[in-house]
Amino acid sequence: MSDRTALPLTEERIAYLEGLVRQARTAAAVFSQLTQQDVDRIVKPMVLAGLEQAQYLARLAVEETKIGVMEDKALKNMVATEFVYNYVKDKPSVGLIREYPERGVVEMAEPIGVIFSLTPITNPTSTVLFKCIMAIKTRNAVIFSPHPSAWRCCFEAVKVMYETAVKHGAPEGVFTCLESHDLEDNKYLMRHKDIGLIDATGGPGAVKAAYSSGKPALGVGPGNTPVYLEKSADLDMAVVDIITSKTFDNGTICASEQTVVIDDEIYDTVLQKFASLGAHICNDKETEILARSVIDPATGSMQPTAVGQKATNIARFVGITVKPKTKLLVTPIQGVGLEHPLSLEKLFPVLSVYRAKSVDEALKVCVDVNHAGGLGHTAVVFSNNEEVIRKFGDVINAGRIIVNSPGSIGALGGVYNDMVPTFSFGCGTGGGNSTTDNVNFYHYLNIKRVARRTQAHMWFRVPNQIYFNMHAVENLRNFQSRSTLIITNAALEQFGHVDTVKRSIPAQTQARVELIPDAEPDIKIITQGVEALKFYKADQIVALGGGSVIDAAKIMKLMYESPEADLEELAAPFLDIRKRVVQYPAENEKVNRARLIAISTTSGTGSEVTPFAVLTDKERGYKVTLADYSLTPDVAIVDPQFVLSMPRGLTVDTGVDCLTHALEAGVSIFASPYTDSNAMQAVRMTFKYLPIAYENPRDEEARTMMHNAACIAAIAFSNASVGVNHALAHAFGARFGVPHGRANALMLPHVIAYNASVPTKFMPSPNQKGYVAHKKYAMMADLLGLDGHTVEEKVKNLVTATEQLLDQLGVPRSIAELGISKEEFEQAMPDLAKIAFDDPSWKSNPRMPLVKEIVELFWSAYRGRGPAKVETGSKKTEKAQSMVTV
Amino acid sequence: MTITVVCFKGDGDRVVQALQEAQEKLDNADGEVLLDFSGVRRVDPNALRAMEEFTGAAEARSVKVTLCGVNVDIYKVLKLARLSSRFSMVN
Numbered sequence: 001m002s003d004r005t006a007l008p009l010t011e012e013r014i015a016y017l018e019g020l021v022r023q024a025r026t027a028a029a030v031f032s033q034l035t036q037q038d039v040d041r042i043v044k045p046m047v048l049a050g051l052e053q054a055q056y057l058a059r060l061a062v063e064e065t066k067i068g069v070m071e072d073k074a075l076k077n078m079v080a081t082e083f084v085y086n087y088v089k090d091k092p093s094v095g096l097i098r099e100y101p102e103r104g105v106v107e108m109a110e111p112i113g114v115i116f117s118l119t120p121i122t123n124p125t126s127t128v129l130f131k132c133i134m135a136i137k138t139r140n141a142v143i144f145s146p147h148p149s150a151w152r153c154c155f156e157a158v159k160v161m162y163e164t165a166v167k168h169g170a171p172e173g174v175f176t177c178l179e180s181h182d183l184e185d186n187k188y189l190m191r192h193k194d195i196g197l198i199d200a201t202g203g204p205g206a207v208k209a210a211y212s213s214g215k216p217a218l219g220v221g222p223g224n225t226p227v228y229l230e231k232s233a234d235l236d237m238a239v240v241d242i243i244t245s246k247t248f249d250n251g252t253i254c255a256s257e258q259t260v261v262i263d264d265e266i267y268d269t270v271l272q273k274f275a276s277l278g279a280h281i282c283n284d285k286e287t288e289i290l291a292r293s294v295i296d297p298a299t300g301s302m303q304p305t306a307v308g309q310k311a312t313n314i315a316r317f318v319g320i321t322v323k324p325k326t327k328l329l330v331t332p333i334q335g336v337g338l339e340h341p342l343s344l345e346k347l348f349p350v351l352s353v354y355r356a357k358s359v360d361e362a363l364k365v366c367v368d369v370n371h372a373g374g375l376g377h378t379a380v381v382f383s384n385n386e387e388v389i390r391k392f393g394d395v396i397n398a399g400r401i402i403v404n405s406p407g408s409i410g411a412l413g414g415v416y417n418d419m420v421p422t423f424s425f426g427c428g429t430g431g432g433n434s435t436t437d438n439v440n441f442y443h444y445l446n447i448k449r450v451a452r453r454t455q456a457h458m459w460f461r462v463p464n465q466i467y468f469n470m471h472a473v474e475n476l477r478n479f480q481s482r483s484t485l486i487i488t489n490a491a492l493e494q495f496g497h498v499d500t501v502k503r504s505i506p507a508q509t510q511a512r513v514e515l516i517p518d519a520e521p522d523i524k525i526i527t528q529g530v531e532a533l534k535f536y537k538a539d540q541i542v543a544l545g546g547g548s549v550i551d552a553a554k555i556m557k558l559m560y561e562s563p564e565a566d567l568e569e570l571a572a573p574f575l576d577i578r579k580r581v582v583q584y585p586a587e588n589e590k591v592n593r594a595r596l597i598a599i600s601t602t603s604g605t606g607s608e609v610t611p612f613a614v615l616t617d618k619e620r621g622y623k624v625t626l627a628d629y630s631l632t633p634d635v636a637i638v639d640p641q642f643v644l645s646m647p648r649g650l651t652v653d654t655g656v657d658c659l660t661h662a663l664e665a666g667v668s669i670f671a672s673p674y675t676d677s678n679a680m681q682a683v684r685m686t687f688k689y690l691p692i693a694y695e696n697p698r699d700e701e702a703r704t705m706m707h708n709a710a711c712i713a714a715i716a717f718s719n720a721s722v723g724v725n726h727a728l729a730h731a732f733g734a735r736f737g738v739p740h741g742r743a744n745a746l747m748l749p750h751v752i753a754y755n756a757s758v759p760t761k762f763m764p765s766p767n768q769k770g771y772v773a774h775k776k777y778a779m780m781a782d783l784l785g786l787d788g789h790t791v792e793e794k795v796k797n798l799v800t801a802t803e804q805l806l807d808q809l810g811v812p813r814s815i816a817e818l819g820i821s822k823e824e825f826e827q828a829m830p831d832l833a834k835i836a837f838d839d840p841s842w843k844s845n846p847r848m849p850l851v852k853e854i855v856e857l858f859w860s861a862y863r864g865r866g867p868a869k870v871e872t873g874s875k876k877t878e879k880a881q882s883m884v885t886v
Numbered sequence: 887m888t889i890t891v892v893c894f895k896g897d898g899d900r901v902v903q904a905l906q907e908a909q910e911k912l913d914n915a916d917g918e919v920l921l922d923f924s925g926v927r928r929v930d931p932n933a934l935r936a937m938e939e940f941t942g943a944a945e946a947r948s949v950k951v952t953l954c955g956v957n958v959d960i961y962k963v964l965k966l967a968r969l970s971s972r973f974s975m976v977n
Contacts, residue, residue, distance in 0.1 A: 026931045029966035033928050033959055113966065172931045194968075 009184050017188055023173035024114040024141040025194045030171040031139040032111055036094040042136050042168040043085065049164040050081035050129045050157075057125040057160070060153035065121050067308030072249035076126035076423075083414040083421040084133050088441055093137045097447070104452035109445045111139040112196040116189050118210065120202040122252035122308060122347060123423055124150035125157040127201050130423040132161035136170060138444040143195075144177040145186055147202060151177075183209075190215060197444070201424045211432060218439055220424055221431015223254035224345045224374030225407050226366035228392055229270060230359070230383035231263040237404070238382035239273040242351070245406030247327045251348045252308040255378035255400065255411030255425060259333065259343050259352040259369045261362045267355045271330065279328040279351075280311070286320045287331040287342065290350060293318040295341035300373070302347060311349040336368035345373055359388060363395055370396050375430025380407040399426055399436030413438050456766055457578070460674040460719050461629050463598075463609050468638035468708055470700065473599060475637065476504035481540035481595070484511045485533055487553040488544040489518040492601060497642055501544055501599065512536055518545070521552035523567075523617040529556040530563075533594065540595045543633070544642075546654075547605030550598045551613035554631045561590040567615060571624030575843060584628040598633035601642040603693075603706045604654025604741055606661065606714020608636035625840070632718070638711045640704040648694060651706075652809045653741030655690040658710040659805075660744040662686060664723035665716035666780060667755055667773040668844040669765035675720040676776075682713035684783050687801070691808050723845035724836075725751040728857055731835040735828055736820060745811045749799045750860040752777060756795040758873035759847040773846035774872040792872045803865045814864025825862055832858055901926060901933040905940045912947055919944060921973075924955025934967050941972040952976055 009017070050057075058073035092098075098107040115135060119127045124146060135142045146154030155177045162175040178185055186206075190198055190213035198217040200210035207219035229238055246257050262270050275281050282290065291297075294306040294314065306314055311329050315322040322329070329350045336343040342352045356362035370379060379398040383389050393401050402410035405417060413419035422438035435443065467475040484505060488498055498513055505511045514532045516525045533541070533556060543553030558565055562585035574580035598608035607613075611632045616623045646654075662682035665675055686709050692702035725747050733743035756774040778794035786801055788794035812818055815825065833854045836842075842849055849857070908919065929937075944951045952974040956964070964970040 023931075026934050026967050029963045030929060030931050030934065032963060032966060 009188055013185070014188070017185060017192075020143055020176050020178070021114065021189070021192055021194050024143050024176060027171040027173035028111065028113040028139075028141040031141060031174060034094070034139055034169070036092055038169055039094055039137060039139060040089070042165050042170050043088065043133060045168050046133060046136060046161055046164045047081045047085040049160050050133075051078055053157075053160050054078045054081070057129075057153060057157050060156055061125050061150065064153050065124065065150050065308070067122060068249040068252050073123075073126065076123060076249065077129055079412060079415065079421065080126040080130040080423055081133065083412075084130055087414060087421050088133065088137050091441075093441055093445065094139060097445075104454045106450045108448045108450055109138070110448055112444060112446060113140065114195050115140050115142045115197045115199055115444065116192075116195045116215075117142050117144050118186070118198070118200040118202045118206045119144060119146045119150070119154055121147040121150045122254070123201075123249075124154050127423045128154050128157035129161065131199065131201075132158065132165070132175060134441040134444050135175070136165055137441045140196075140444055141171075141174045142176075143189060144175065145189070146177065148180075151180070187213075199424070199439075199444075207432065216434075218424065218426070218435070218443055219431075219433050220254070220439075221376050221427030221433050222345060222373050223256075223258075223377035223425070223427075224343075224369055224372055225255060225258045225378045225380060225398075226369035226374065226396065227257045227260040227380040227407065228362050228366050228383070228388075229260050229262045229266070230362070230381065230385060230388050231265045232384040232388070233266075233382035233404070234384070235266060235270060235273060239270060239277060241382075241404075241406040242380075243274070243277055243279065243328055245408040245410070246351050247311070247349050248406070248408050250308045250310055251346065251350075251408075253408035253412070254345070254347065255402075256347070256408035257351060257380060257406075258345055258374070259336070259354060259365075261354045261356050261365045261369075263359070263362060264355055264357050267353075271353065274328070274330050277327070278323075278325055279330045280315070280320075280322040280326045282320070282329055282331045284332075286329075287333070289318050289320060290314075290329065290331055291341045294346065294348065294350060295344060297338075297341055300338050300341060300344045302345065306346075306348045306350075309348050314348060314350065336365060336372050343369060343372055359391075363391060366392070367395055370398065374398070376427030376433065376436055377425060377431055378402065378407055378411045380405075380410070397428070397430050399428055400438070411438075453766060458670070458672045458674075458767065459578075460672065461611070461632065462715050462718070463633050463636045465634070466609065466636045466638065466711065468711065469704060470640055472637050472639040473501060473641070474504045476501065476542070476597065477506055479540065479595065479597065479635070480506065481509045483536045483538045484509050484540040484542055485529075485536055485538040486511060486513045486542045486544060487516060487529060487549060487556065488513065489549055490515050491518060492544055492642075495645065497544060497601065500641070501542060505542075509540070510536070511542075516549065516552055518548060520548050520614055520616050520623075521555060523615060523619075525552060526555050526559060526615065529553075530559045533557075533560040533592070538594050540597065543596065543598045543608075544601065546600065546602040547607040550600065550605075550607035550633070551615070553596060553598065554607075554613040554633070555615055555626065557594055557596050558585075558626075558631065560594060561585070561592050563591060567624060567626065570628070571615075571626055573840060574627075577627065577629075584630045595635065596633040597635040597637065599637040599639065599642065600707070600710070602646060602650060602654045603643050603703070603710040604657035606658070606710050606717070608633055608638065609711055609714045610718045612718075636711065638707050640700065640707040643703055643707055644698060644700070646697065648697065651690075651694055651697065652745075652811060653739045654710065655686060655693065655706060655741070656745040656748070656806070656809070656811065657741035658682065658706070658713045659686040659690070659802075660725050660729075660741075660748055661713040661717040661722060662709075663748070663752065663780070664725055664845075665713065665720040667776050667846045668717075668720040668723060669763050669768060669846055670720045670844050671776075672720065672767070675716045678712045678716035679720070680780060680783055682709045682716060683780050685709035685712070687784055687805060691805065694809050721844035722841045723751070723755070724842040724847070724849045724854070724857070726841035727836045727839035727845075727849075728854065728861070730839050730841065731832045732815070732858070732861075734835070735832060736815075736818070738818065742811065745806050745809075746815055746861045747857065748806070749803050749865050750857050752795070752799050752802060754849075754853070754857060755845065755847050756799075757847075757871045760850055760853065761848040763846055763848045765846070771846070771873075795872060806865070815858075815862040816864065820862075822862070825858075829855060829858065901929060902936040905933075905936040909940055909943050912943055912949055916949070918950040918952055920952045920954055920976075922954050923957075923960065926960060927957070929960055929963055934963070934969065937964075938969060938972070941969075950974060 054077035198210040210217040381392040410416040414421035420438040424439035426435035428436035600608040666679035689705040729743035781794035781798040786797040
């Protein structure tokens with residue numbers, strides 16, 4: 001019937017094998033047209049046919065293989081059909097199989113095509129029945145290669161399934177069974193280009209060959225099931241379960257129990273129970289005889305003649321006298337490993353037992369058994385101690401950890417537990433397999449995910465309260481406080497601004513002043529401020545100043561409320577604030593609480609409403625940018641009385657900073673209709689009022705509108721972020737000591753032209769439909785009343801208008817005008833490009849800046865303003881109206 | 887060049903029959919055979935075998951075989967059965 005020689009294949013043999021594959025390939029192709037209803041109409045009669053033939057096939061298997069118990073094999077055939085059907089019957093396996101509407105994802109099934117399937121000698125017909133049902137359920141064709149000593153029964157099982165399947169609509173050729181074959185046939189088919197998957201249920205050799213073929217394969221690793229019988233277990237139940245399982249089909253299921261580790265306290269009782277239920281407890285001599293008879297001492301492999309034999313037959317073969325109805329031979333062992341052969345896998349009714357002095361020892365012995373050939377397979381624990389069960393599950397590496405039930409039948413699934421019914425146990429990497437699952441029909445599918453575009457959740461977060469317009473500071477009266485610390489600088493105190501603030505604080509509030517330098521906050525200053533807050537037990541902080549003072553107050557509040565916060569860690573980079581790794585302290589973690597009221601005295605940074613703060617540590621030489629909405633002040637006061645005396649230079653620098661915020665937020669990939677309304681309004685107000693405030697600093701309306709514009713722009717960029725302009729300005733400003741606003745101004749026209757042109761590299765932006773930056777610039781041009789009919793014209797006019805504004809404000813036209821030589825700039829360029837590229841600001845820029853583009857932008861700014869080069873990619877005649885979809 | 891048009895309607899069995907008839911006419915064809923599949927919704931293994939045989943016979947006579955009106959499901963079947971490259975396809 002079979003000839004397992006390794007002779008090269010003849011041409012005739014190759015033609016035969018090719019014919020099988022062609023037939024299966026055709027069947028699989030045709031099968032792909034069938035619907036779920038078609039498939040389910042075929043599966044049910046197959047299952048019924050399998051049930052009808054369960055006993056016949058079991059008898060054939062036992063007669064042919066001389067292994068196992070007919071009654072048990074019949075039961076296995078029934079489990080392989082009825083229980084598997086019960087699992088698969090209502091589950092979709094064709095087309096759409098699962099939907100996740102909240103994620104916009106659906107899963108669709110794609111058949112594999114042709115599966116090459118090896119089936120074992122130990123469970124031959126049940127494995128065939130199981131695989132046939134899975135294959136039809138998933139619209140696959142299968143070529144079976146049964147174990148040569150179980151070929152006839154497998155062929156019969158395939159025939160029963162095939163005839164029923166074809167009768168009910170499966171394509172001809174959907175199952176084939178290799179006729180008498182040798183290992184070369186298997187090798188040939190395993191490497192065949194038209195075989196999509198190898199499903200190898202069999203011995204280690206077959207599984208290894210499958211995995212070595214280079215084809216996707218499902219394989220089953222070897223087993224060596226440890227059992228921990230712990231003292232809290234129901235002993236009567238445990239002993240019956242173990243005997244039931246270990247004697248089932250004479251122990252041929254690879255998940256059956258191999259070594260039972262028993263707590264010392266119950267060991268003798270357990271053995272008595274085994275004996276009373278028909279087990280023979282071997283003495284030392286009998287154990288030693290068995291150890292050298294049923295296991296090959298050199299390799300640790302089972303003697304094939306023992307596999308699947310009755311306990312009485314095994315006893316007779318080795319010369320041990322047992323009672324006629326003995327079910328099981330129980331062999332006490334003192335250790336695990338090759339030197340204790342009976343601790344290894346025994347697919348026959350010989351069960352080792354080990355007396356453990358403690359839970360710790362018992363678990364360690366179970367781990368040893370697990371690692372002695374059974375990694376990833378199956379393990380069993382009998383216990384009513386949840387801690388023991390959890391620990392067992394933790395330390396044992398097994399795909400199936402069966403609790404208080406029989407190992408073999410438990411592992412099959414669906415009988416003693418709710419695991420997926422299977423006849424193929426995935427053993428994970430421990431067993432050299434790709435899965436630890438109970439192999440089921442899902443493993444016979446390519447599952448496709450159809451993922452719809454989803455809109456990321458957006459946000460719009462602002463301080464709880466914003467008070468604006470002249471004398472808005474008087475709203476401080478509304479805030480009750482026992483102890484308030486005013487953080488400000490000496491210049492503002494001299495201007496009398498601190499007194500103005502104090503006058504608005506309720507009389508019953510103890511208000512103290514902490515003066516800090518008017519410079520980027522340093523860690524020393526922060527520490528001093530926090531000490532003051534602690535000393536005064538402050539419940540309110542009033543930050544009066546520009547960006548530096550307000551940033552300092554934000555960090556002081558953070559450290560005052562959460563002293564354990566690690567500023568360096570909080571400054572860790574992130575791409576998306578919603579998915580950031582480092583989390584800021586939660587409300588319930590705060591040890592102090594203080595309201596932060598920010599009163600801005602410049603019209604640019606908008607720090608009074610932003611969630612950002614910059615900190616330097618001069619001693620350690622680092623600078624961090626903190627960003628989190630928890631840093632946003634609770635209250636913002638935008639009172640222009642504090643900016644009326646702003647010098648012209650500061651008016652320009654801060655005003656252009658405001659304009660840059662608005663323009664960058666407007667085209668950011670995080671822009672939304674909420675931020676757009678703020679960004680656009682701020683652009684309009686800045687273009688209108690900044691020149692007036694510059695020309696006439698005491699113009700209250702212009703000052704008021706610019707102060708509001710700065711706050712409105714900050715609201716926009718707090719939620720939409722900024723862009724590459726800021727990245728360039730940060731790098732350039734830091735290197736050459738140029739104020740932030742002026743550095744922004746030098747880059748601004750060039751960046752507008754750059755962003756409005758067709759990107760070399762698009763930035764992923766799921767919330768935008770297409771590239772919209774140029775269209776949004778065109779909208780801004782419309783808002784400013786600039787001329788132009790097409791998008792391109794409007795963008796060019798926006799660039800020109802920006803240049804004219806900067807000219808009007810006396811902003812240098814180029815970096816060169818600052819007195820920086822070309823050589824000096826060239827020398828700085830590598831660092832500038834690197835620092836700008838590392839800057840997080842551009843992560844929300846609409847266009848992803850390549851390093852060479854950053855360099856080009858720097859050089860454009862060096863050369864200075866001139867005619868804008870804008871290539872939007874829009875048709876020359878494309879109108880700008882109603883074009884932006886965000 | 888002579889173009890012979892063969893139209894199919896229905897499923898696999900009709901395809902086999904029509905192809906067998908068409909194959910008999912191949913000896914007289916000296917150009918291209920256009921097989922109109924627009925009426926075919928499904929094919930079975932027999933139909934695929936018949937199509938394979940038909941293309942073999944056509945190739946032997948240097949007759950080009952073109953399929954038209956093949957729906958995407960059948961197109962995929964031809965792909966899976968590695969037959970699509972044996973035919974020219976027109977919509």
